[in-house]
Amino acid sequence: MSVIDRPDTIAERLDDKALFRTDSFIGGEWVAGDATTEVFNPANGQVIAEVADVGEAGAIKAVAAATAAFETWKKVSPFERSKILMKWNQLILEAQSDLAKLITLEMGKTYREAHGEVVYGASFVEWSAEEAKRIHGETLDTPFPGSRGWTIRQPVGVVGCITPWNFPVAMITRKCAPALAAGCTMVIKPAPETPLSALALAELAKRAGFPDGVVNVICGDAPAIGGVLTSSPDVRMVGFTGSTAVGKLLMKQAASTVKRVALELGGNAPFIVMDDADIEKAADGIIASKFRVSGQTCVSANRLIVQPKVADQLVAALEARISKLKPGDGFASDSDLGPLIHMGAVERVDALVQQAREAGAKIVTGGKRLDSELGGSFYAPTLIDGGTAAMDVACNEIFGPIASIYRVETEEDIIKLANDTPYGLAAYIYTRDVGRVHRLSEGIEYGMIGINAPMVGAASTPFGGMKESGIGREGGKWGVEEFTELKYVLLGGVD
Structure with a gap:
């Protein structure tokens, strides 16, 4: 059973303090694991959920689903991708009260702050939906007689997304929305403390019309899942928000396949x-x-x-x-x-x-x-x-x-x-x-x-740091460009 199998009753179930039992979301389906992990309410220490631990096997399955989906998703018109993202934004805003309750329940921030996070998170979806139609290359002057040059921006591919617990909705949308707008597919690993918000976002993404395999959410053993995301040649990029120590480890692991990384790390x-x-x-x-x-x-x-x-x-x-x-x-x-x-x-x-x-x-x-x-x-x-x-x-x-x-x-x-x-x-x-x-x-x-x-921070502005605080930028046009490859084409023999 999924935590969001009946999203219209989330509020009632929260009020009843029902114990959630939920699976991971892979290839458009809810997938159980061989074990479960408990989710706690930090305000009182009570167990509020049991979430399927799909481990390494689930990560491999999710990467395969995202890889297959990428072949069709990257060919979807940017205008169609924009429409689906706009629908996702609409559904997130319509569900903001229930999403805010999930955030407060699993992470502890005040319900008022949680409401603000949902709106903030949705703003990245809206911005990315608009930006999807503006991903383009440029024509270039060349030094070669009788030639023309231009650039093309294309999606980088399958992206592994590892997110923290402090903003369980916004840290996902800030990474995933621009990647989806660019034509990438996602394998999302939420923090073990806050998986419920991520799974709810996955259900809403499915309802918005994302094809199966484009958005995947996997929960479970972090080293096992992270090892798959950083070592698989099918994953072309890893985006991570969290501690500098873990970011360095992921960067080291990703080096084996010269994988692109976008890291938003610690601060002082x-x-x-x-x-x-x-x-x-x-x-x-x-x-x-x-x-x-x-x-x-x-x-x-x-x-x-x-x-x-x-x-x-x-x-x-x-x-x-x-x-x-x-x-x-x-x-x-x-x-x-x-x-x-x-x-x-x-x-x-x-x-x-x-x-x-x-x-x-x-x-x-x-x-x-x-x-x-x-x-x-x-x-x-x-x-x-x-x-x-x-x-x-x-x-x-x-x-x-x-x-x-x-x-x-x-x-x-x-x-x-x-x-x-x-x-x-x-x-x-x-x-x-x-x-x-x-x-x-x-x-x-x-x-x-x-x-x-x-x-x-805002959806329209660059977010990121220097030195050991990370690599890359999220937000604005820069956030979308992070998930694209820049290709240069030179055409000779024009004259």
Whole structure:
């Protein structure tokens, strides 16, 4: 039985707290495995689903289905592909309440945030549907007499898509929609923590009219499935969002077939507040960037680099705001922060905070586990002052509701500290000096920079990082081009 065998009753079944038992989706059919894995609600630790583990055999079957489907899908008119994508977008938006419930149930973010994710995820489908009709080559001048030259963009082929748990809908649509628009077929491996959203998207894709085998979702043992996706010569590209460590492993594995990779990896985002900034707006921006999804985003503000002249004012503004944030079950209407994904995440975040405390930093507010009080994997929203570059909280991607202040005087030292990390995904700068905007944005090594803006992602703009934060770009025309091969044709003997 599939979790979405009757999508019109998903809401009722969620309200009844029924235990889902669901298969993987391969070649347009629901396929069982030899084993199952459990899915937990991080707000209370309860098992909510049993999902078929199809393992290596299922991955091989899915690759074969996608390979066969590619031969016909790549020949489908871009205008027809656009229509099917538009239908998928429509179905996702119509099902946004049910999809949001699935997200909150399996991942924990607040129902309000989950609704926003569904709309955000659908925007990539809509954009890609429009972009499908605009994938084209160019005519070129050549140095050879009596010749003509042109380029063709064609789909790269079968794409393996490995997605994380923090945005279980949007991370799939951000990769799959542009690939499908380009004419590629997909084998999707969702995070084991959040498979239900991916399987629901697969059902909606089938209803939208994607031919069997174009969209496949497989669940189960990550090393076994990942090994197939990276080693199979039939898979021409692997797209991955997740940790830098896993990204490096996939890149190494993909090298055996010189497979193209698109990697969106970890971050250690600086949030720079200059002494001429609007401090109240900067504080609002930090709350939006840092505490969204309880800090579990790759673009979340990690290090608050502040000029000393305004540091105390900013600390006071943040303390007032953070003290009002209420952690709780994502379905509760008054919850501002949901749980962390599991207890391991709580333990990791708490270790970072305690190490900072022992190193001499001040815990302004928070700094404690809430699992004994709230019953799930919760951590108090926390503000740390007096951070130094040597602290673990400064050197690691936090992925939790922890904000730490670093007081730095000069622009040169601010740029140096901001760049003192192997990561280079997102950064934020608050200043009203246009000269500083240019100097800082050109000096720091990040793929995306928000100036007086706490969020940077949109379907129409490039998303991606530098250094060990990844390779490639998602979003906009660049996101579609990632999934195409550029072919050059030279025609001689024209004259």
